[in-house]
Amino acid sequence: MIESQPMKRLLVGAAVAAMMYAGSTNAHDEPEDVCLDEACEQISLFRQVTPALAPSGFVGTVAPRYGTWGFDLEGRDLSVAPGEDFFRHANGAYMDALVIPADRTRFGSFEILRQLSDNRLEAMMARLVADTAADPASDAGKLANLYRSFMDEARLEALDAQPLQPMLAEIRAADSxxxxxxxxxxxxxxxxxxxxxxxxxxxxxxxxxxxxxxxxxxxxxxxxxxxxxxxxxxxxxxxxxxxxxxxxxxxxxxxxxxxxxxxxxxxxxxxxxxxxxxxxxxxxxxxxxxxxxxxxxxxxxxxxxxxxxxxxxxxxxxxxxxxxxxxxxxxxxxxxxVEVLQAWQAFHTADDAAPYLSKRFVDANFNFRSRELAGQPEQRSRDKRGVSFAEGVMGEAMGRLYVEEYFPPESKARMEQLVANLKVAMANRIRGLQWMSEATKVEALAKLEKFGVKIGYPSTWEDYSALEVRPDDLFGNQARAGAFRWQDQLDRLNGPVDDEEWSMTPQTVNAYYNLVKNEIVFPAAILQPPFFDPSADPAVNYGAIGGVIGHEITHGFDDQGRKSDGDGVLRDWWTPADAAAFEAQAARLGAQYDQYAPLPGFNLQGALTMGENIADLGGVLLALEAYNLSLNGQPAPVLDGVTGEQRVFYGWAQVWRGALRDEAMKNQVATGPHSPPQFRVIGPLRNIDAWYEAFGVRPGAAYYLPPEERVSLW
CATH class of the missing domain: 1.10.1380.10 (Neutral endopeptidase , domain2)
Known part of the structure; x- marks a missing residue:
């Protein structure tokens, strides 16, 4: 999933298809881009990045802006023709100036907004910690005490490995x-x-x-x-x-x-x-x-x-x-x-616990899990990790504070209208499919009609009253948080399914489709530039957040999402001929992605990234169709020499600005369901006829595909 954030509850199998890709390569360490993959003063998001990269008007807790109408024209590299590399054409100047901060494994549009969320959470945590009169049993008091426990380095150094000893003794005693x-x-x-x-x-x-x-x-x-x-x-x-x-x-x-x-x-x-x-x-x-x-x-x-x-x-x-x-x-x-199994369990126990122990454990864990596996040069500062730790334990408690301060109600209303428009576009495309029979179209349209939509934040918040938090017990706080989460899962077995639960917190910069609930979900933090800007040109918004919405809608019809019906039931509702036609087209798309190599010798796995690639292609197509429908037959304005359809494609490309360190890229190729940023732009666009027309891409261009080789699914 895209920068991965701590999920409220464990989701197993293909329950959720997320918009982004994992931001951390370490399942054991606190991920880089949440607290899952920052202290009290408001800081510039770009303090470790070339100043020229800072979007106009951006401050520590204020959302960035891009250009005069939502797209950063200065970030393009016009020396690169669109058909040679559209990612570079749209983002090349920006990418040339981009510097990945030393405490990150990747940086770009998603990380900018993630750091914006972190800055806001840091400011909120500063207020929580300053309120010494807060009830320690309240959510505010527990969040502050989680942070305090993480920041008590003197106690952690004094304890060193002591918190582990009871667990290690249990392992030694397990002699069969x-x-x-x-x-x-x-x-x-x-x-x-x-x-x-x-x-x-x-x-x-x-x-x-x-x-x-x-x-x-x-x-x-x-x-x-x-x-x-x-x-x-x-x-x-x-x-x-x-x-x-x-x-x-x-x-x-x-x-x-x-x-x-x-x-x-x-x-x-x-x-x-x-x-x-x-x-x-x-x-x-x-x-x-x-x-x-x-x-x-x-x-x-x-x-x-x-x-x-x-x-x-x-x-x-x-x-x-x-x-x-x-x-x-x-x-x-x-x-x-038995002695090998005991050692194996002892190692994994220490490995899991290392971030909550003394500095020597933290450093050893970071040096392997983050530096070696992901290429991250420096550990994030402890205060930032402290906020992330508290957020990871009580994500929705932090989210409630975030929404109260930073999520305007009008954003939710605008998103609801955009989602409705994208659903109309999807219905039109389903009805117009040449390769799909009427019987399957009826089922597909019924599924689309039943799509649920959640925007901004949950209608009910998670109850943390049963979670015990102590200001001087970091290791114990993490252990009790794990027990709390597992008990929360166990308690579900005897009750009805909670249809109101969210799998991401409001401060998560991401979006997802839940296969079993047949719903698309957009947390508050992604509804900001470059994804969504109420003052931006509509074409850019359609290309950006419209593409995200279309991406999530398409997940309901990707190679795995298509296997559930409108009620979320895993069943085969396709005619055999339609399923065969879909699979043939999907295989052609996968073969294209097999040829992409972000690093020499590290080609993508088209079959592994298939669902996300299908969703990217569908997302752009739906965004483009919805934008054209929104014009109501009127011609699109031309802004700074850029046509409406060009602005849709630019909006999509701007969303994917970003770079990964080589080690993180290698991990992404091996494990990630998402393609790297440049191929989330190049891959879908070269299959869209309108892109060729909008930018005059002709045979001979590096990424030109003859019409008969372009893949059309949704």
Whole structure:
């Protein structure tokens, strides 16, 4: 998902399709772009960036502006023809001046707004901490005490590894495979790991109830490719060294030998894992079993003990995602010596806990997880990480304060109208499809009609009254937050599905489509320039936020979203001929993306990024059609020599301004469902006839595609 923010609750499988791509490569560390992937003074967003990059009128907590009518004309590179590289043509001068701040792995339009949110949250946190009279049991008091616990460095240094000792003692006492399986279940809510990931989410076949999903797990590197392909061999070696370092820091016996054993174990686990492409396929990842059937099919692991310790004893139905991996993972667990499993669990416990311990743990974790894996030169300052920590624990409490201060009601009304316009455009396009039969069109239009829309913030806020927070216990606060979140999931099993819940906080710079709820969601923080500017030219807004809206609508009809109906039920509502026609076109689009290489030797995986690529293409097409409909037959004005349709395409391109460090890009190629920024511009536009007409792109241009090779889905 696009800069990833902390989600309110765990979402499993293909429940959410997000607009952006992950902003952090480290699932263990506090992500770079939320608190998930900053202190009390208001600072310039561009304090570490070339001054020329600062949008006109931008201040620390004030949204940026772009040009006189919503697009930064000065950011273009007119020496590059549109057909040679439209990303450079639209953004080249800006990109040449762009400097990624030392405490980030990427920077661009999304990160600018994320840092704007951070600046605002810092200012809010300053007020919360200054209010010493606040009730410590209130949300405001808990947020302030979360921050205080993170900032108490003297106490953290004095404690050093002490908070870990009870957990390490439990691991040493778990001297059998059965005991270790139970321990993994007990750690479901906190620090540590398991070979199997259990989570609770809406049931894809029955969206009115919740289901317990079981997924493959057990790796410490981003995915199986890091263990099994030569191009990540340096990361694998660095990981082994990091494992040894962490085991040594906690006083584990034979740290170097155990680091080798752990790497060997995780390599076996990686061999059993499905590929990311296989794990996208919703037809294959919905496999209901009873716990007894899982136990019978995957001997070697005590699932009954795990589930009992995790609080899942009463569960009588599971949905297995990577079903063929389960027997292999269980067998690997059963064949691995107890002392290796103990060391493996000790390492993962320390690795998870490191950001909440003393400086030596924080630094070791950062040096591997952020510097080595993502290329981030510097750690963010502690005060910024402190605000992010509090936000990560109580995201909606921070979000409520954010909305009260920074989200104008008129933005919600304008968005509702834009969404309505984009839905009209989508309905028109469905009716006009030449390759789709009338029977399937009826189903598609019915699904579109049932789309839910959420804008800005949730109608009800999460209740944190059961969460205990102490001002002097960072480690304990994080552990209790994990237990609170897991108990929140367990409590869902006995009640109806919460249709009002959000999977992102209002201060998240992102948007998403929920497959099972059949809804599109736009948090408050994305409804700002360059995505949405009430004073901008309508064509730019259509290309930017209109493209985002269209992107999320199209997710309901991408290669996986199309498999659910208007009620969110995973079922096949396509005629065989229509499904075959869609898949053939999608395969052609995937083949295009396979050819794109953001770094030498690191080609994109068109099958992995398929859903997002389809959504990007659909998003731009819908934005363009909706803009033309909004003209009501009148000619579009020409502004500074730029036509209306050109402004739509420029609006889309401006949204994707951004750069990644090389290591972050390598991670993106291996694990990310989204294409890198430049190909989110180039990839869809070269398939759109109107783009060729708007910019006069002719045969011979680098990205010219003959009409018969252009892909048309929605």
């Amino acid at each position: 495979h059965a005991a270790l399986a139970r321990l993994m279940g007990a750690r479901q809510s906190g620090f540590g790991s398991s070979f199997f990931g259990f989570g609770i989410a809406d049931d894809a076949r029955n969206p009115d109830r919740y289901a317990v999903y079981v997924s493959q797990a057990g790796l410490g590197l981003p995915n199986r490719d890091y263990y099994l392909t030569e191009r990540y061999a340096d990361k694998k070696a660095a990981y082994q060294a990091y494992v040894g370092t962490m085991l040594g820091m906690i006083g584990w016996d034979q740290p170097e030998a155990m680091a080798q054993a752990i790497l060997d174990l995780e390599t076996r686990i990686a061999e059993a894992h499905w590929t990311p492409v296989e794990s996208r396929n919703r037809d294959r990842t919905y496999n209901p079993l009873t716990p007894a059937q899982l136990i019978e099919s995957a001997p070697g692991f005590d699932f009954a003990g795990f589930m009992d310790a995790a609080g899942l004893t009463a569960v009588n139905r599971l949905v297995i995602r990577q079903d063929s991996a389960m027997p292999r993972l269980a067998a690997i667990f059963g064949e691995t010596p």
